[in-house]
Amino acid sequence: MLTTSTVARAGLDAIALKPTECEVSAAESIPAETLAIDYEGRDHVPAPHVLESLSADADVLVTTPVRADGFDPLGDDSLLAELPASVSRVLVAGHPAYLTDEERERAVAPRLGAALEDDPDAWVGTESVERIAMATGATQYDLLSRSTPHELRALRAAGFEGELAVYAPAVFAEDDDAVLDAVGDYVARRRPVARALPEDAATDASATGRAREVLLKAVDDYALVGTEREVNEQTDALREAGATTVVGYPARGIDRVLE
Template sequence: MLQGATLARAGIDAAALKPAEVDVERAVDLGVERLAIDYEGREHLPSPETLAALADEQSVRLTTPVRADGFDPLGERDLAESLPESVRRILVAGHRAYLTETERERAVAPRLREAAARSRDPWVGTEGIERIALAVGGTQFELLGPGTDPRLRALRQAGYEGEVALYAPTVLTDEEDAVLDALGDYAARRGPVRSALPDGAATDAAADGRAREVLSQAVRDYGLVGDVETVAGRVDELRDAGADRIVGYPARGLDPFL
């Protein structure tokens, strides 16, 4: 079984947690300095007490969708105001799956600017709003993808000196069926991959033929995959390209890392 320190040996300095999937309180044993807790709806939001306890042990950031009631800096912001002082924020537009129809219609740019002004050292999620996020400033929080390396190099060559954090689903194994079961669906949701897959193809370990070939490449384009040495080498490449922090999402849950 892998040990928590394995994440650090792989060059991963933060762990992304989905509270609908895991008990976030177990993350204190992961052996990383930072935690990034995803927002998956108000019902899955850890309590202020839980967040404060985690922040006593590690640096904690919470994803806060600026269009969602409770985190809307131009409207209801009770959830934002209830956060412990020790918990920093990751500001995002918000995943449509966790927003109501009314929330989805709210303008992102003014809310992101206002939320950043109210936050200490925010990270700003770039997914779908890259130019707005860059204009707002703060650490740019990007998803790993096939264009990440050249995009980071171009950003640095253009003179950008701010921090960049990369979110990357992580599977520390080279057993292909386990990799596809953990990351196949995630990769298949990306537009280029979806277009390349045969209609109706399985997106997990059951994939075969052309679908398996496409997915085997895609999970490595959009995630960190392989043994510790392989992942550490890929992390080094990303840092050389311009990434400052690597945020690994344990795609098979916490148990393999505890």
């Protein structure tokens, strides 16, 4: 069960981890029932014994790009064999930055279908493949955006009864500089924000003028920001709209959710 830690006070159902930014094994101390491990290249997939240890006290999901060698259910699936049986998956098309030219050309839909046959409880990341993801009927794993509450309500109104998980960076801070240092780059990569930003503008605490205005306005659309109580209000609102799971990535480090 969740304790009275930041995780619980902020209303987060799960914690997302980036292997290049933290020792994933440290997550054993996070009182979360679910841990979602992001994919940042095959060299950064946690060792099987680490995943096995984490899964002793939490549900662990490892993000696996179905087009990538090692995780391709219709080709090289050698890395899948190394995942412990106790670990489930988040199936994604795969960010182009982590794929070769050949991998980017592979069809997503048949690979998602084959992967779900092997792991029917897997979540499906919706980024860039929203319609295909919805067609699977699996747990939808969506990135928080301005339109997320509306989309959640629309899906529920249309009769979708499946699981809807929402991913967002979580920043437990109110100082603008701290917020921009934590999620400025992330927010700047979202297409509407990128279009609105001045060319070559700084995206961290050093941002000024129009760039700073755009970034700070966009932060609330793409991240959970504020005090624990304020973040809790945001997670409650997402669940009221139809989300079943809110996954927070501790953008200022996992130490912030061990307090």
